[in-house]
Amino acid sequence: MDLKSRIRRRQRNDGSTRLVVDYDAINPAVHVEEPTGRGPVLERLLDYVDPVFDGDLPPDAYVFGPSGSGKSAIVTALFEQLRRVFSQTGSIIHTSTRVLTDDTPTFVYVDARGAASDFALYHAILDGLVEETVPEQGIGLESIRSRLQQALEPYDSSVLVAVDHVGEPETYDLAELAGRLAPTSDSLRWTAIGRGDPASIEADDLPPERIEVPAYERHALVDIVTERASNGLARRALQHEETRRLASWADGNAHDALAALFVAADRAAAADRSRIHNEDLTAGMDGIPRPSVPIGRVLALSDTRKVVLRALIDLDEDERESVDAATAAIAASEGVDLSESTVKRFLYELAEAGITERVSHPRSTREIGRPPSRVEPRIPALVFRQLYDLQSGG
DNA sequence: GATCCACGGGAATACACGGATG
DNA sequence: CATCCGTGTATTCCCGTGGATC
Numbered sequence: 001m002d003l004k005s006r007i008r009r010r011q012r013n014d015g016s017t018r019l020v021v022d023y024d025a026i027n028p029a030v031h032v033e034e035p036t037g038r039g040p041v042l043e044r045l046l047d048y049v050d051p052v053f054d055g056d057l058p059p060d061a062y063v064f065g066p067s068g069s070g071k072s073a074i075v076t077a078l079f080e081q082l083r084r085v086f087s088q089t090g091s092i093i094h095t096s097t098r099v100l101t102d103d104t105p106t107f108v109y110v111d112a113r114g115a116a117s118d119f120a121l122y123h124a125i126l127d128g129l130v131e132e133t134v135p136e137q138g139i140g141l142e143s144i145r146s147r148l149q150q151a152l153e154p155y156d157s158s159v160l161v162a163v164d165h166v167g168e169p170e171t172y173d174l175a176e177l178a179g180r181l182a183p184t185s186d187s188l189r190w191t192a193i194g195r196g197d198p199a200s201i202e203a204d205d206l207p208p209e210r211i212e213v214p215a216y217e218r219h220a221l222v223d224i225v226t227e228r229a230s231n232g233l234a235r236r237a238l239q240h241e242e243t244r245r246l247a248s249w250a251d252g253n254a255h256d257a258l259a260a261l262f263v264a265a266d267r268a269a270a271a272d273r274s275r276i277h278n279e280d281l282t283a284g285m286d287g288i289p290r291p292s293v294p295i296g297r298v299l300a301l302s303d304t305r306k307v308v309l310r311a312l313i314d315l316d317e318d319e320r321e322s323v324d325a326a327t328a329a330i331a332a333s334e335g336v337d338l339s340e341s342t343v344k345r346f347l348y349e350l351a352e353a354g355i356t357e358r359v360s361h362p363r364s365t366r367e368i369g370r371p372p373s374r375v376e377p378r379i380p381a382l383v384f385r386q387l388y389d390l391q392s393g394g
Numbered sequence: 395g396a397t398c399c400a401c402g403g404g405a406a407t408a409c410a411c412g413g414a415t416g
Numbered sequence: 417c418a419t420c421c422g423t424g425t426a427t428t429c430c431c432g433t434g435g436a437t438c
Contacts, residue, residue: 011396113407115397115400117399118396119398119399120399135397135437135438136398136436136437136438137396137397137398137399137436137437137438138396138397138398138399138436138437138438139396139397139398139437139438140396140398141397141398143397212411225395240410259414302400304400304401311432322426323426323427323430324425324426338401339402339403340402340403340404341401341402341404342400342401342402344427345401345403345428348426348427348428352428365410365427367410368411368412368423368424368425369409369410369411369424369425369426370408370410370411370424370426370427371409371425372425372426373426373427373428392422
């Protein structure tokens with residue numbers, strides 16, 4: 001267990017022996033500083049960024065791999081470290097008009113989920129590049145684009161931007177990203193991270209460098225779960241045999257493994273148990289749809305969309321029988337302050353994005369008109385509920 | 395006054411299906 | 417039989433408005 005976790009454990013300990021000590025530690029959307037079991041990939045990434053140690057930029061790249069393979073974990077950790085290391089080597093002063101460097105690159109990590117418009121994308125990059133705060137409103141797209149260019153042009157500063165989660169339903173894909181970043185500056189290069197297999201992407205859209213992050217091996221997943229459980233749960237809360245069972249079920253997907261662990265732990269805690277029983281684990285695994293939308297994607301939705309989703313997962317089955325019924329029930333829910341049209345539009349949007357699925361009715365005859373469709377969440381609902389309520393409830 | 399973005403509302407389009415038409 | 421039409425819903429699309437910020 002690392003020091004930070006030990007301290008946190010003490011800090012949160014209110015005397016009772018709680019099963020869940022630290023929800024963050026078993027939260028699939030929270031990454032640890034030192035990813036485990038990714039040695040070869042890390043070496044590959046370090047080879048890729050190697051030019052920066054000579055003051056040059058590497059080419060644009062695409063880092064890809066299946067869901068839950070640790071792409072975000074490793075790239076965030078890498079960029080964080082690079083940023084830290086390089087900011088110590090020289091006194092770098094960033095302002096929007098002047099960037100004084102000793103020609104060491106700057107590293108910026110951008111989550112495309114929060115940068116879904118051109119404006120937001122440029123804003124996120126500029127914000128990671130300069131010290132001062134960058135206005136989010138009141139200035140136009142052109143103005144923020146030229147500010148970014150100015151920040152990069154005059155003094156030969158350079159930046160490597162990691163853009164995570166490209167190619168999701170609501171984020172830019174590789175081609176769109178390249179189209180927006182290429183014209184910006186010669187001193188900007190990007191590393192896109194996504195799930196899409198390069199084989200199914202137009203060759204013209206692929207950057208020169210490709211780095212694969214394969215799914216975790218079983219034993220690596222066991223290590224990860226063990227590590228997370230030891231940081232987030234009471235001692236001996238999870239038996240080794242159960243860890244193996246979980247890892248086997250998750251089939252290389254760390255997100256799903258942790259999501260199931262989260263649900264299992266929460267269930268065991270609710271039943272006032274001191275450790276996770278087999279049935280808790282079974283319930284945990286049953287609570288994760290497969291494939292599941294990553295919880296991070298759900299949490300990255302706008303606040304109002306989360307409000308709607310939060311209400312949706314509490315609805316009874318019959319209230320989800322049609323979009324109309326769900327709309328009415330959600331709009332009437334406590335804490336939802338949106339018109340029916342907006343709720344309905346959101347429900348269609350969420351379905352379009354794959355967060356939920358619309359299942360058309362096996363219509364029983366006689367009825368007139370187009371049949372309605374049932375609304376089914378494709379998210380780790382219990383994880384979302386718990387994290388959402390922890391956050392908003394206090 | 396300019397700008398971005400979220401809401402809200404309504405118009406336009408798609409779909410399902412039975413029945414009419416060629 | 418294939419196609420079109422009418423009716424009633426479901427779904428998608430689009431744009432005006434207004435809050436918040438510069």
